[in-house]
Amino acid sequence: MDLFADERRAVALGPGAVLLGGFALPVAEGLMAGIEAVGRVAPFRHMVTPGGKAMSVAMTNCGAWGWISDRAGYRYQGVDPLTGGAWPAMPQGFETVAVEAAAAAGYAGFAPDACLVNRYAPGARMAPHQDRDEADLGAPIVSVSLGLSATFLWGGLSRGDRLRRHGLHHGDVVVWGGPARLAFHGVAPLQPGDHPAAGALRYNLTFRKTR
Ligand code: SIN
């Protein structure tokens, strides 16, 4: 493991889950450029929940499959409902850092086919939930934080389990799989700030193998 060879710090969140502090920092600039390129083809939008409420987090996708929500439910789709075209390809640098982070966390051979791109403005939040729309629950989730810092809420396998708070900063990566694959997690409302690489915003890349 080269995890401890430099400034990176790994924090175990529980069996199967780890926060790799600063893991994506060396490639953060390229990831930010990739987000901008993805957003030019598939614009960020506020999706609607099945209950009809607009989500506070703006989203887009890259890769073969994109996660969407609308009145009909949550699902993965190969076509962007906003543009009617395919989602933009996953930039090579995205896939590389996701595969390397998964391997560093003990999940060798991760092959993501979807990357959800979340954009948080101040006040935006993600209520605790499980990532369970993927057919292949054997693959981990790889989640990269960029821009403003946020507070990650990390729970257990039951909705009622206590949520622990962890700071997520520019370049941090969280990987969860195996016994933690269906752990509840969320993000507390984003606090205002000014980040040199992202201004008033936070971005998150969530890599998944959907099938
Ligand atoms: C998510 O759970 O989809 C988002 C996690 C994050 O923004 O860090």
Ligand code: FE2
């Ligand atoms: Fe999630």
